[in-house]
Amino acid sequence: MTIKLKCLSHTPLRGLNDPAPDVIAEVDAVLARARADVEAFDPELIVIFAPDHYNGLFYDLMPPFVIATAAVSVGDYMTLPGPLSVERDLALDLARFILDHDVDISLSHRLQVDHGCTQTLEELTGSLTRYPVIPIIINSVAPPFAPYRRIRRLGEVVGQFIATLDKRVLVLGTGGLSHEPPVPLLEGAPEAIGEFLICGRNPTPEARAARQARTVAAGKIYGTELSAQTPLNAEWDQAFIALLLDARLDAVDDFSIEEISKEAGRSTHEVRTWVAAFAALAAARGGYSAQRDYYRPINEWIAGYGVMSAEPR
Numbered sequence: 001m002t003i004k005l006k007c008l009s010h011t012p013l014r015g016l017n018d019p020a021p022d023v024i025a026e027v028d029a030v031l032a033r034a035r036a037d038v039e040a041f042d043p044e045l046i047v048i049f050a051p052d053h054y055n056g057l058f059y060d061l062m063p064p065f066v067i068a069t070a071a072v073s074v075g076d077y078m079t080l081p082g083p084l085s086v087e088r089d090l091a092l093d094l095a096r097f098i099l100d101h102d103v104d105i106s107l108s109h110r111l112q113v114d115h116g117c118t119q120t121l122e123e124l125t126g127s128l129t130r131y132p133v134i135p136i137i138i139n140s141v142a143p144p145f146a147p148y149r150r151i152r153r154l155g156e157v158v159g160q161f162i163a164t165l166d167k168r169v170l171v172l173g174t175g176g177l178s179h180e181p182p183v184p185l186l187e188g189a190p191e192a193i194g195e196f197l198i199c200g201r202n203p204t205p206e207a208r209a210a211r212q213a214r215t216v217a218a219g220k221i222y223g224t225e226l227s228a229q230t231p232l233n234a235e236w237d238q239a240f241i242a243l244l245l246d247a248r249l250d251a252v253d254d255f256s257i258e259e260i261s262k263e264a265g266r267s268t269h270e271v272r273t274w275v276a277a278f279a280a281l282a283a284a285r286g287g288y289s290a291q292r293d294y295y296r297p298i299n300e301w302i303a304g305y306g307v308m309s310a311e312p313r
């Protein structure tokens with residue numbers, strides 16, 4: 001078994017509300033290098049830990065985390081629509097392994113996924129079907145959340161499973177870092193918004209266009225005194241990256257969900273996907289060496305935008 005890791009932020013505002021051309025060029029160069037790494041590694045399986053943003057998962061049934069044996073992209077924010085190439089039997093084997101190791105993961109035989117899962121797959125592989133993939137969606141936007149220690153444990157068990165495979169496995173985490181796009185909270189929401197958060201799947205094209213427009217409008221003022229959203233927190237981001245570089249993964253057990261929401265923004269919890277990915281790498285092969293490939297706070301994209309790579313020491 002050989003394993004590599006890549007963790008990247010995602011931003012649906014790319015191409016919709018871009019920063020200066022030199023910043024885009026920087027990010028394009030980092031993504032091109034990451035894509036070349038993936039091409040050279042030629043994974044036989046990709047395990048992607050990703051968030052959902054009320055496109056596949058809603059409060060009518062909100063799992064702390066769920067593994068999909070079949071997944072279809074909703075194609076929001078100009079991302080590719082259609083099915084992912086999920087290895088059904090292997091995903092089921094992984095589901096059984098996780099449950100047998102006392103981590104109570106949910107299972108979906110037909111999950112809708114959004115830009116949170118598909119943008120990174122597309123950026124690193126050029127499609128949703130180039131390589132076999134197993135999506136594990138971690139609730140990162142719909143409180144209450146499982147403690148970070150449970151996410152670390154989930155990653156550990158996935159890593160133990162990966163260690164049993166005779167394959168080249170790429171583990172991906174996508175989301176974060178610090179940021180707070182205008183994702184509504186159920187608490188105190190107007191009735192119509194509450195209804196959407198509880199059972200809003202398969203919105204009309206008009207509703208999806210309106211949501212996209214709201215996010216673009218938020219991106220235009222994000223980080224200025226006009227915005228009510230918690231601003232990016234580069235200090236928090238750099239400390240989180242340092243924790244991963246130093247393999248101090250158990251430090252996440254002390255993370256306070258409320259404090260992170262207040263200090264860095266409510267969607268910063270997408271970093272739970274990074275925690276799971278690094279925990280999987282560490283469990284699969286013990287020590288790892290990691291590098292920060294890129295970091296820049298990018299207000300236009302509503303993202304403390306980071307990219308990291310790691311592999312066994």
Ligand SMILES: O=C(O)CCc1cccc(O)c1O
Pocket residue numbers: 010011012013053116175176179181182183211215267301302303
């Ligand atoms: O459509 C939404 O709910 C929010 C979209 C969104 C915006 C900026 C950064 C993100 O990570 C993100 O997911």
Ligand SMILES: [Fe+2]
Pocket residue numbers: 010051053116175176267270
């Ligand atoms: Fe997101």
